[in-house]
Amino acid sequence: MKNFIMQLFKGVFLSYIITLILLLFFAFLLTYASIDDNNIGIAIAIITIVALFVGGFYTxxxxxxxxxxxxxxxxxxxxxxxxxxxFIVTNEYGFTSNSLKLLATALTGGALGGIIGVNMKNN
Structure with missing residues (x-):
């Protein structure tokens, strides 16, 4: 059980590290390239899916x-x-449609990574 929880936390930590790296890269692109503001939300969703795919795969x-x-x-x-x-940073929390989108994105990315990861392990 201890290993189970530790591996889950490692997967989440890895996902946050990848999110940070990809967000920094995207911020660099926003600074030096002409990217339409309408594409920011899509890019953040892709970053979240990729990061959680890797975290789910790892776990x-x-x-x-x-x-x-x-x-x-x-x-x-x-x-x-x-x-x-x-909540800690803004001292407010409301469950909005954006929260639901983030939850769906996080669960989808993690589940896809987990499915592929367990199948790669079995091969």
Missing amino acids: ATRLTINGWVSGLLVGGMYFILLAIII
Whole structure:
């Protein structure tokens, strides 16, 4: 059980590291390239999916449970931790349509990574 929880936290931590790196790269692109403001939301969704795909993949290759379950757990933990951070920073939290989009994106990215990760492990 201790290994299970540790691997989940490692997957979430890896997802946050990848999110940070990709957001810094995207900020660089926004600064030096002409990117339409309408594409920012799409880029952030893609960054979230990629980061959680990697986190779910990493976790699923190290755990013995179903890949989609480990991926969903990584995505859910990512979302909950982000909600806590937002609450601490802004001192307000409202569950909006953007929150639901982020939750769906996080769960989807994590689950896809988990499914592929567990299948790569089994091969």
